[in-house]
Amino acid sequence: MPALSPPLPPPTGAKHGVNSETFRSPPLDGSISVPQILDYHLAHSPSHPLFRYKPHDAASIATGYKQILWRDVVRAVHRAARFVTRKVEESPVQAASPLIAILANPDFPTYFALQYGIIRAGYTAFPISPRNSPEAVAHLLHQTGSTHLVVGNEQALRELAQSALGLVARQHQRASAIVDIPIPAFGDLYIENDVDFEPLPPMVTPDFTQTALILHSSGSTSFPKPIPLTHRIQLQWCRNVAYGEMDLSREVMSLHSLPLFHAYAGMTSSDAITAGITLGVLAPSASLRTPSPEDILEEAVATGCTLIANVPSNIEVWASDPVSVAHLTKFERVMFGGAPMNPEIGDTLVASGVRLQNLYGATEIGSACMIIPAEAPGDEWNYITLSPAQTPYFQPQEDRTFELFLYPSELISILLVNTEVDGRPAYATNDIVLRHPTKPQKFKVVRRADDQIMLSTGEKTNPGPIEATIQKHPMVKKAVVFGRGKMQNGVLIEPTSGNGIDPTDVEALSSFRNAIWESVEGANTVAPSHSRIFKEMILVTSPSKPMAYTDKGSLKKQISINLYSAEIEALYVAVEDSSQTDIEPPASWAYTDTLIFVRKVVNKVLGHVLQDDDDIFQSGGDSLQATWIRNTVLRALRESGVSMMKLPQSFIYSAPTISKLTKYISSLSASGPSVVVAPDYVEARAKEMIAMVDKYTVNFPAHTPTAPAPTSEVALLTGSTGAIGSAILAHLVTLPSVSRIYAFNRKSKNGPSIRQRQLRSLEDRGLDVSIIDLPKVMFVEGDTAVPGLGLSKELYFEIRDSVTFIIHNAWRLDFNLTLSSFEPLIHGVRNLADLALASPHPAPPRVLFESSVSVLTTALTDWSLPGSVPERALEDPRIAISMGYGESKWVSERILQIASERTALRGVVIRIGQLCGGSNGSWNQSEWIPSIIRSGEVLGALPQAEGDVSWLPASVAAVAIVEMRNSPYTTLHLAHPRRTPWSLIFEYAAKSIGAELISFPEWFARLEASLQSDEPQVELVKRNPALLLLDTFRSLSRKPDVPGPGREALSMPVLDTDRAVEVAPSLSEKNLAALSTKDIDRWLRYWRKSEFLCVK
Template sequence: MAHLSQERVQQLYDAFGELKVLDDIVRHRSTDNPPTPILGYPRFENSVDDYERFTGKQLDEFIDATVKVYLASGLEPDTRATVALLAPSNVDFIVSVFALTRLGYSVLCLSLRIAPLAVINLLKKTDCSTIIHGHSAQVKSTVERVNQDFQIRALKIPIRRQYDRPNSGEAPFVRKYDREEENKRIALILHSSGSTGLPKPIMLSHRAILTHPTQGSGLHNFNALPWYHLYGISTSLQAMWMRKTAHLYNTSLPLTSENLVAVMKVIRPEAIHAVPYCLGLLAEKKSGIDAMRACQVVTAAGARTPDELGDRLVKEGINFGVVFGTTEAGLAGDSMRRAKGDNSWNYLRLYANIRKYVYMNPLGDNLYECVYLKGHPALSTSNSDFPAPGSWHSRDVFSPHPTIPDIWKYVTRIDDRITLVNGEKVLPLPIEGRIREDPLVRESAVVGVDQPIPGLLVFRAKEADHMSNDAYIESIWPSVADANSCAEAFSQITKEMIIPIPSHVEYPQTDKGSIIRAQVYAEFADEIKEMYATLEGKQEGTLILDQVELEDFLMKAFKEAIGVALETPETDFFSAGIDSLKAIQMRRVIQKSLHLNGQVLGQNVVYEYGNARRLAHYIRCLREGESQVHNDESTLMKELIKKYSNFEKQAIITGATGSLGAHTLAQLVAKANVGTVYCLVRGANPRQRVLDSLTERGLQLSSAKEAKIVALTSDLVRSDLGLNPSIIEKMRKEVSLIIHIAWPVNFNISLKSFEPHIGGLNNLIHFSLSVERDGPAQLFFCSSISTASNTRTNAPVPESAVENFAFASNMGYAHSKLVGEHIVRNAARAGAQTYVLRIGQIVGDAENGIWNDKESIPLLIRSALTLKALPAMSQKCSWIPVDTLATAILELSQSLTKSSTLNGVDPRRSDIFYNLVNPKEFSWDDLLEELRAAGLQFETIPFTEWLQKLQKSATLGQENRNPAVKLIEYFKTSYGFDHGVGDKRVRFETKAAERDSATMRSPPDIVKDGYVRKFLRSWMRRWG
């Protein structure tokens, strides 16, 4: 890294304070004395042998002339409009970017690679109706196709001969504007690559862009990235602002090692900023290595740099490091600022000025997602309120350095992780990066979503065109084997799972040279499907062997094919280290080699028969059509005892992304007798959302406990629960407990709108009845006390069915829960092990006091911050902490397991209902007193007076400060009675709950045990 004196750094920051708009960079440099070149570009469009260098004054004149060309074309100054720019990233493009912002426009910079459909989508999302385009046939064709479906105004981009002309003496263009206001306006709109769908626009204000110039190295640099990518813009602006030359690559020339080396010889840069692909091309030639070694700085960004490439560059004496950033949040850190002798080039050091705005969110397996927090100076968007409102989850995954604290290695994108059918996650980028290093490989892509093992598409380099597929695979196998040596067992690639693709076949890629994974999978779907069909393999071999010969064949095959030497035919496969990948490989070897009488071996055949002797016996019986009986009766007896003595509980839980679900899940996986817990989640990224929910509630799990969680995207409305048939079948054999928590908490929708969820309950009950292990699985339906909150008797609500529908609260939510209760009772009568948990007010946990502050009671209490008052009420409260409730549910499951029979509910017991409310009540007055003692300042006033204050707060537009105003009608209905506060209160009996749960017999005292103070502390951290 170039050394900048403290004085120089201070000068840069002082001057930077004057920058308010993008155009200021050129305007400031236009007055340099002596003038310094700040932009370099090849003089000729087809050559790299002569670079022109433009001073700030020249650029300023070019920009002014271009402004006048646009004015002449009818493009008037406008600070509210967006103009799209679709052209090669050359001097014309850069001049137009500055000219359009000088006119006041927001500039949408479009990649030349995206399709017309994507262009239209971006134009619509940015409300843009004008496009300025390049002069090539390709660009014109794109514009014409866009115009067929979306009416636009199209203008040609001014070219050199239009703006590079003698000064005519005209006064320069001037637009008056408020610099502070302009600073906040959108200057540039970039877009995502579209690797997971249509590209998304990313808005960058002048202020956000101007966070970049002072982060540079203060060196003449070379940049091979276009100006419609932030890294290209950023590194160019850094050089331009620091009075250095930003050299660009000639966009009309192919990006080859020969052309890049030629560029280096001409411009001799002090710094190179490029994507890894570009550096890999330079590294192909000794002259390219020499050129990089001569630089003070070489950086890579925009994609993951393969470890092999980075290690090689560092070993060659190149001062190499990676830079990490995103279009949405700018640059976050680099690996250049490391101590002498520290070769951890692939570990980022976050920049000091943004470190406090970056949160590394644990994903498990020592992986973390980078999350940017509100307050980050360059953050332009948000997509989550976790871990704080206004956060942006980048989906970039990192791992920490094993010994150096607070430095991070980029691993992959969450979207790039490939989930196999068994739930294992393959990280493709390290595998692909290593294989891509092979000179015979142009690109590689790991495949295998929802398959038993991963596969590989390998795109040949031209040098390999003459080879047959088999010869090619053998030639690149050392690179694949090396990649396998660093990958987990389930992620390793076998020879038969490699598909070579000819060198002339193109593949979807971003402007940075990275594959667009989803599009690659779609484009090569037939090849991938054929590869896995071959793996399934209905073909069979010709060998016919007897029992002893089969055992010998298997012993030899295990050793030669997968490298596992079995001591005896009775050696257990699993104990010998045969993992799922090796088991699948062996199944294929057996299928291809042996005569099986037309039968197809099951995918799990190796594990099912456990050792070579039993597997040989099965194969012989399969071939000869005999019944498959083991000769060794004692061995079979031992196997059956082992198989049916497994009492480990497997469970299903819905609603694990909510508070009760998260606490129940955490307690379930902590139990020694619980194995897998299947979390059924609506929508994408189920595991990440479940883990986020746990983290959000301060629930930390060990890797062993986390490994018990299998999160699946599910649709309960479907009879198969929206799950893969093999998963459903597996769960039918294992699951003994179902806890159904998920239910929309929406008090405004009608009963009819809840019908899909009622149908989902029905599907879960049917599934519980189909479970093969020890009869029907237990199913707990989490209902609500709202099903009986309008009870019109003085006696407590019993733990039994609510027969009078009028006793339910008058809202669709309560009605739907009551319908669910009756369905559960009818199922129990039909032999299901189904139970109703009628749950009261759930509050925060004992450890952290985390209680969702968007619920009605927290919002009511929050109103004290604005109104300085809380209402007096004669209520009695029976609140139950969420962790206490989770414990009680699991205790009920254990108690009922002991008393149930194989035919459903024990006929000696008629009760399947439990009222789960806290038997230890406290008064509303006790609550107010405890809140006041905890430091909350308010006066106690009559409810009607408090309601009037709340209504006034609403009329004053204080919804953000006092969100309780959104629930005025709810408060009026729930607590108001004849212009006052009703004293009608429904009590719930808890005898059955206390009988079957030790926790319910001795619940916490919310006031005396300090829960209220914990709730308030937790809320105040959010309310500020």
């Protein structure tokens, strides 16, 4: 066939590939089709990467990721084309135009090769979402006339295919004509070092009006509709990215959460074909896992992605975690689409330095926005910039808004023309938009013109069938589904006359819900899984506040929802932490009883029965249902009196089958009230820790002296703006031997500068603020996790050539994160070691690493050696297993210790115990001791405990750390050598704030009971921040009343400090007295001055 005639005009955007040595932009004028563009890349961009992934053995790879080049991808496409052609030719029924549907969810590279292999073979590819029901799949197969069906290997997919084919057979008598083809594996298509590979013959240019690919709609209003893409339309999709303003050939886009059957993934892969974008994907695997939001971001960071796009619900999860937000600030764009984002969260992210970008498109029209504007939208993040290729029509509405229509044009074909505007065919988006006041191509979506409800997950709900089914119940007058921008739907019910209830009456509400539940379940059976209504999401109107109606008796839906906006918001808040309360905890947490319990929970939440080894997510589960399962398990454990490590949000993702959940839960809770960690869990965590140590202890550079010994000391201090960092800086400037101090901190993102942050920190701690202007202090912005510390070459070389010791103080204090989230910080430790080894001095700079008593997590409960914990290296990772924070410190300790063994580097690990208020009493109010003292004012009581404490003032700790820079020992402990009785501190504090002194278990019971207050939880926690550490205090309340040998109060381990006292004069008996009431007075004055405590 000839090329497209007339040829398409050249796009008006940025030229892709200008900044790349490996990518050459393909012709986009219609001279060749998309499958021919792939062959073009085999010839012209063979060494350019299309895919990047973090392999299962990432620790053994220097970069931490692997890449698949265009050469290997196109060869895989050719192998897939041969595979499909062979299967078609072997079919018992021959079709003139084979149409090959795909019902599978393999890894992205495999799916890509298969889909484009089908098209390269001259057939039509039809990817079908496995989340469809059997009826929907059967409908799609019949409507399109599919001749073949490639099916995934998972049992759930095999059953879905069999059910769908059975329906086609019964309803249309043609199932025998649909040939079932097993999906090829990754290793079948991507073959390394295949010297015998032969490419297919050059492809004949296809008829551009021929269908190349079929997509389908979401099926939110009825069965999903097939949407055909001709070769012309497929090429136009690929052209859209060429109307952007950036060369994207060196960018890496995270697609870790999206399968290729998802329309957005299809659009993005089209962008990659045109612009040379590399796609970050999950590692090829025979069993593809469903990643949690945490997994997605971790994978994106690990693969060096510069762009990330996701649904708002995942971005909102990341927004709640400061470490995740810090990662997000490093992306060139964080893009979202398909659903509205919470405006407050979006504003907060942008204020934190995140470059948000709103996307816009649909299966029927492809991507309709610009990919990507040169400048981030900043505060206008919620506005969408239309692609210059689009021809919009904004139809005015009554409230200064517009309904958006899009016209087809020479540049853009509309797949589904569903209306006419001014006599021209058009696509009605059904979006009501608000246009930008000064930029006509920008707008933001404010609501839907139809009834569809867009959830924050990107899924759509058609409320009509759900409401109609529920309204058939005789007790229901009207039902209105709500949920725009939320993770799940709810329904507002107005009872019929005589069936009204007081919705604040818990028993009456429960009874009403139970009475109509059969009708709600009936609605759930016909609705998509994401649209299911849970019983707890049924809201009943009050007789005193009926729904709103017109004079003719028609329901005013939106006004009715607005009437109950406060109740709806309160319901969502309540449901966030709620669970399936009608499922009783098991009689015991032995394996068999736990298995029965987990089966009930999973099967009830999912609404159908799973086999014990079925993957929850492969069987229709989603993030909402994962949350319900987790909450139900937690509620049952707590009702049973079991205290355990807090299960993370990703718990269900880590153990996604009934069997794995049962094993994990029963192992954790096997010993009742005590914390028990399953052996296989311990071994898995230990292996991960060792693997991370191995990853960062390979190929240390050799130290090569080239300069004489320095005549003065030069310090590199990381994290100078923190509490201990400020005190260290304040002491360093007083030392005549120190001629320069590089105060190294993370880069400021739209916030106070380093100098401003340092000034505030010094002021808060009563330290000399004038030191920030001293010539010897140089503030440096950078990132230890990146090569060259994120500095200019000139500054990096200056620091390398002059520094004589490094104090690595900066670290993220967050006990909820896993080890992988700390990897950038661990990478920073290695980078600092490399910096020291690159020094030209006769001896490399000493690296002092501030570790923590948290590496002794296991020692807190199971330190088996007699006496105190010695000042030595801890080579067994199991001692630190529990929190990612402690695990990360252990990994970093080992990196320095191994570097000291293998190279000329001399690292000093300083394990720091509990620090208390400094010279002016300043003590971070979020820590556990200040939280306890604050609780005394709220509860009227403070806890008593037997034994001593070794808390060290932060100002003393800072001096001691500096003194340790010349230590001959590689491991030191920083704690008060002269311990103080817990009773002395808390008896004095109790008297000072007017509280009684009670046992720790009694105090904890009173704290836990305070949760029953009617006060809003946000205000309750603000007034009593100890509630934020409830799990920690629950664990401490179960410690023995009298600590054993080698134990402090609350069974904390005693740290040996003999070596520390030897090298740090500030810790000597002559210079440091035991804590006294004077210290406590300083703490109390500071907390009262900051209004943390009431002023006396």
